Amino acid sequence: MRANRAYELRVSGRGSAPMIEVLDIDTGEIALFWDLLPNQVGRMSRALRADLAQMEAGEFLSKWRRWEPSGA
Numbered sequence: 001m002r003a004n005r006a007y008e009l010r011v012s013g014r015g016s017a018p019m020i021e022v023l024d025i026d027t028g029e030i031a032l033f034w035d036l037l038p039n040q041v042g043r044m045s046r047a048l049r050a051d052l053a054q055m056e057a058g059e060f061l062s063k064w065r066r067w068e069p070s071g072a
Helices: 037-054 055-063
Strands: 007-012 019-024 031-036
Touching: 007 037, 007 055, 019 037, 031 055, 037 055
Parallel strands: none
Antiparallel strands: 007 019, 019 031
16 A cells, blocks of 8 residues: 555644654554754655655655654
8 A cells, every 4th residue: 555545744833842653544543753944844844755655555654663763
Protein backbone atom coordinates (compact mmCIF):
# COMPACT_ATOMS: atom_id res chain seq x y z
CA MET A 1 0.00 0.00 0.00
CA ARG A 2 1.26 3.47 -0.84
CA ALA A 3 2.35 5.53 2.14
CA ASN A 4 -0.06 8.35 1.29
CA ARG A 5 -2.95 5.89 1.74
CA ALA A 6 -1.69 4.76 5.15
CA TYR A 7 -0.40 8.04 6.62
CA GLU A 8 -1.48 11.67 6.78
CA LEU A 9 0.97 14.56 7.07
CA ARG A 10 0.12 17.40 9.46
CA VAL A 11 2.20 20.55 9.56
CA SER A 12 1.29 23.00 12.31
CA GLY A 13 2.59 25.99 14.17
CA ARG A 14 4.60 27.42 11.31
CA GLY A 15 5.27 30.43 13.52
CA SER A 16 7.03 30.12 16.84
CA ALA A 17 6.56 26.40 17.58
CA PRO A 18 6.50 24.49 14.30
CA MET A 19 6.02 20.75 14.26
CA ILE A 20 5.32 17.98 11.79
CA GLU A 21 3.26 14.89 12.58
CA VAL A 22 2.70 11.81 10.47
CA LEU A 23 -0.57 10.19 11.52
CA ASP A 24 -1.63 6.60 10.93
CA ILE A 25 -4.95 6.97 9.08
CA ASP A 26 -6.43 3.71 10.43
CA THR A 27 -5.75 4.38 14.10
CA GLY A 28 -5.48 8.17 14.20
CA GLU A 29 -2.30 7.81 16.26
CA ILE A 30 0.93 9.69 15.68
CA ALA A 31 3.43 7.50 13.85
CA LEU A 32 6.21 10.11 13.56
CA PHE A 33 6.73 13.53 15.14
CA TRP A 34 9.25 16.36 14.87
CA ASP A 35 9.63 19.72 16.65
CA LEU A 36 11.45 21.93 14.18
CA LEU A 37 12.96 25.33 13.68
CA PRO A 38 10.83 27.59 11.45
CA ASN A 39 13.36 27.43 8.61
CA GLN A 40 13.23 23.60 8.55
CA VAL A 41 9.48 23.11 8.13
CA GLY A 42 9.12 23.82 4.40
CA ARG A 43 11.96 21.63 3.20
CA MET A 44 11.08 18.73 5.46
CA SER A 45 7.36 18.80 4.67
CA ARG A 46 8.13 18.80 0.92
CA ALA A 47 10.45 15.81 1.33
CA LEU A 48 7.88 13.93 3.41
CA ARG A 49 5.09 14.63 0.88
CA ALA A 50 7.26 13.41 -1.99
CA ASP A 51 8.09 10.18 -0.18
CA LEU A 52 4.46 9.66 0.89
CA ALA A 53 3.46 9.75 -2.78
CA GLN A 54 6.25 7.49 -4.06
CA MET A 55 7.01 4.92 -1.36
CA GLU A 56 5.22 1.94 0.14
CA ALA A 57 3.98 2.44 3.71
CA GLY A 58 6.55 0.20 5.43
CA GLU A 59 9.44 1.61 3.43
CA PHE A 60 8.36 5.17 4.23
CA LEU A 61 8.10 4.51 7.96
CA SER A 62 11.48 2.76 8.07
CA LYS A 63 13.20 5.60 6.23
CA TRP A 64 11.76 8.45 8.29
CA ARG A 65 11.75 6.74 11.69
CA ARG A 66 15.54 6.96 11.83
CA TRP A 67 15.27 10.79 11.57
CA GLU A 68 12.75 11.08 14.39
CA PRO A 69 14.42 12.66 17.45
CA SER A 70 13.19 10.02 19.88
CA GLY A 71 14.37 7.21 17.60
CA ALA A 72 11.06 5.43 18.18
